[in-house]
Amino acid sequence: MYPIGRVNDIFEKTYPFAWLGILAEAAPSWEELIYANHENGFALFSMRSPKITRLYLQCRPDEDLSKWSDDRVWENLEKRLSFPGDKAIQRGKILQKSVTTMRSFVVEPMRYGRLFLAGDAAHVVPPTGAKGMNLAVGDVWLLAQALATFYAKGHTDLLESYSDRCLRRVWKAQRFSWWMTSLLHRFDQNDAFEYRRQLAELDYLTTSRAAATVLAENYVGLPWHS
Numbered sequence: 409m410y411p412i413g414r415v416n417d418i419f420e421k422t423y424p425f426a427w428l429g430i431l432a433e434a435a436p437s438w439e440e441l442i443y444a445n446h447e448n449g450f451a452l453f454s455m456r457s458p459k460i461t462r463l464y465l466q467c468r469p470d471e472d473l474s475k476w477s478d479d480r481v482w483e484n485l486e487k488r489l490s491f492p493g494d495k496a497i498q499r500g501k502i503l504q505k506s507v508t509t510m511r512s513f514v515v516e517p518m519r520y521g522r523l524f525l526a527g528d529a530a531h532v533v534p535p536t537g538a539k540g541m542n543l544a545v546g547d548v549w550l551l552a553q554a555l556a557t558f559y560a561k562g563h564t565d566l567l568e569s570y571s572d573r574c575l576r577r578v579w580k581a582q583r584f585s586w587w588m589t590s591l592l593h594r595f596d597q598n599d600a601f602e603y604r605r606q607l608a609e610l611d612y613l614t615t616s617r618a619a620a621t622v623l624a625e626n627y628v629g630l631p632w633h634s
């Protein structure tokens with residue numbers, strides 16, 4: 409049995425930037441998500457429905473939202489997400505504006521005695537890889553099976569192995585989220601070498617089938633038991 413009172417280990421990393429996110433009443437300008445590494449910072453275009461878009465700009469963790477008028481937000485999105493010859497981004501009424509700080513966090517094991525942890529209570533990823541909710545659902549799937557087996561048959565093996573089985577997947581998602589974040593953001597302390605390295609990696613990703621397959625496998629999601 410897992411000893412009650414054992415101290416959990418915490419692994420944590422914070423990032424020197426945040427995301428200024430908006431929800432806008434605007435039809436999506438493109439059919440695909442767009443991730444941009446711009447000299448002014450990261451930007452992301454995504455959509456929620458045929459009439460609602462969700463967009464993000466890299467900003468400072470202590471960014472003062474009162475200094476970001478709607479026009480300033482749209483101007484920065486247009487600058488970071490525009491491509492020569494492409495159509496302009498569709499503007500619309502901004503329904504929500506917020507700043508999300510970025511961190512990586514894992515607590516091990518994902519239990520304390522008879523208390524089992526799942527989702528953000530046990531691990532947080534930076535949103536770049538879009539893995540947070542997926543990890544939470546994965547945890548609950550495994551925990552539900554373990555609890556059902558315990559109450560139906562009295563077996564504790566799935567409960568005992570719950571944390572180890574989750575953590576293998578959690579750490580792979582942590583690695584992927586950290587990699588996406590490092591690839592796409594501007595770090596204040598980065599020198600010209602680091603920027604060239606990021607560009608070379610993006611070039612490799614978009615020209616090598618092997619590299620694109622690795623990205624796709626991780627982005628779509630690894631198997632439950634990997």
Ligand SMILES: Cc1cc2nc3c(=O)[nH]c(=O)nc-3n(C[C@H](O)[C@H](O)[C@H](O)COP(=O)(O)OP(=O)(O)OC[C@H]3O[C@@H](n4cnc5c(N)ncnc54)[C@H](O)[C@@H]3O)c2cc1C
Pocket residue numbers: 429508526527528529535538539540541542543544
């Ligand atoms: C800006 C942003 C974008 C994101 N985008 C994505 C994405 O594209 N894809 C993805 O997979 N993930 C994404 N995530 C991450 C995702 O939202 C979280 O990882 C996920 O919601 C975690 O689920 P959870 O159930 O563990 O926690 P939560 O969704 O936070 O649920 C916890 C619930 O507990 C409630 N609660 C808290 N304290 C108490 C209390 N004392 N008593 C009772 N109830 C309480 C809260 O109100 C909340 O409803 C994003 C997160 C952010 C911030």
